[in-house]
Amino acid sequence: MIQPSLLKKQRLLLILFSVLILLTVVIGMGIGDAPLSYNRLIPTLLGQGTFKEEFVLFSIRLPRLIVTLLAGMALALSGAILQGITRNDLADPGIIGINAGAGIAVAIAFLFIPIELGSFVYFIPIVAFVGALLTAILIYLFSYSKTTGLSPVRLVLVGIGFSSALSGAMIVIISSAEREKVDFIANWLAGNIWGADWPFIWAILPWLVILIPFTLYKAHRLNLLGLSEPVAIGVGLSIEKERIVLLLTAVALAASAVSVTGGISFIGLLAPHIAKALVGPRNQLFIPIAILLGGWILVFADTIGHNLIEPNGIPAGIMVAFIGAPYFIYLLLKK
Template sequence: MIHPSVIKKQQLILIILSALTIFTIFISLGIGASSLSYNRLLPTFLGNGTFKEEFVLFSIRLPRIIITFLAGMALALSGAILQSITRNDLAEPGIIGINSGAGVAVAVFFLFFPIEAGSFTYLIPIFAFAGAFFTSVLIYFFSYKRATGFQPIRLVLVGVGFSMALSGIMIVLISSAEREKVDFIAKWLSGNIWGSDWIFIYSILPWLIILIPFVFYKAKRLDLLSLNEPVVVGLGVSINKERVTLLIAAIALASAAVSVAGSIFFIGLMAPHIAKALVGPRNQLFLPVAILIGGWLLLLADTIGRNIVGPDGIPAGIVVAFIGAPYFIYLLLKK
């Protein structure tokens, strides 16, 4: 049973995070290459803005903000799942190679398959999932030993190796491609929020609507999977079945996110850690906090990145990496 004081603390943190998110959205709506006066936001929302104001707000800013926030939520939840099922605090979809697997699949799809504009948006998360799933199967296979079982630290090392190998494959794929396609993939790899239209929201939202409630439903199972295997088996839990099911959910969440937001690292690493530090390690408590932190962090990174320098700004993935890479090194040294 969770103590009422802990629940109250979680609720307070959720309120604070919601307020931070709303404030960041408000700031993000008003700044950019085409500035929008803050005192014109409400009239424009109510349909009393000029054509330019409505175009900037509804066609450029708002869909990008929603996509960024949803992608951050998905990456954070994916990282939380991976850390629980592998019992490894360093597990994260970008670090262990899932993002790279999705990236290669997206590159193959984009470069070699005939694409129709209407179907491209909805097919790209499916191809990303297929690539990430195949990569995860290989990583899991090479991380498992019959004598000692599943090796969490080995998973991270194998995942990093696969990530580097897949990056090499990506370079080979784009080396002879057309300039426009190479530019798109380069932006994707740097974590640029490229899916900045309403149709991309419709492509990622169904994945989150299904998977977030499913993972919350499995929160107690995640708590058990973070324990030692003999203890879990003694409690009557089918470890392999639960682990594979939740691993597929984590892969699907990461694939949906990177298919519209590009290859973004470290959100899935930092958000669960910060949430656990705030409310404790129980999944029922920290998962809601983690997904809000993930959404807010990526939204904040994109807001800073697209306004810090030049007309094109800096991709959100690079801004996140400035914070996440030192944090990863700190965790690596600590563990």
């Protein structure tokens, strides 16, 4: 049974981070190459702005902010699931190579498969999912032992190895490509939010609408997977079946996010850790907070990075890495 005090603390934190997200989004709507006066935001949102104000808000700012928020939520939830099924606090879809698998699949599709512009938005998440899934399966197989089961330490090491190998393969693939396509892939790898338009929101939103409630439904099983295997088996849990189902969920979330934001790491590491520190390790408690935290971190990083240096700013992936890389090293030394 969850203590009432923890539930109360969770509700307060959910309200706090929701307000924080709202404030950051409002700030993001007002700043940029074409500043929008804050006292004109509400009239513009209600359809009472000038053509320029409505174009800047609805065609440039708002889609980017929403895409970034949804992607951050997806990456945070993916990281929380991976940490639960592997019992490894260092697991993150970017660190263990899943994002790299999605990226190389997107690069191959973008360079070599003729795709109609209208179907490109919805095709890319599927391609990313296939690449991420194949990578996750290979990482799982190389990390699994018949005698000891899934080794959490080996999983991280194998994942880092796959990530490096796939990054090298990416360089080979794009070395002979056209300059324009190479520029796009380079921006993708840096974590530059490229899918900043309304169709990309409709491409990523269904994944979250389905998989967030599904993960919360599976939260109790994630708690059991976090225990030792004899305990989980003793209460009747089918460990391998649950791991596979939840691994597919984590892969789908990561792939849907990186297909529109590019290669962003560390969100899935940072958000679950901070959430656990606030409300404890129970998945029912920390996952909702981690989802909001992941969304806010990515929105904050992109808003700062996008407006820091003219003309194109710093990619969100690099801004997140400034925070996440030192934290990853700290956890690596600690664990």
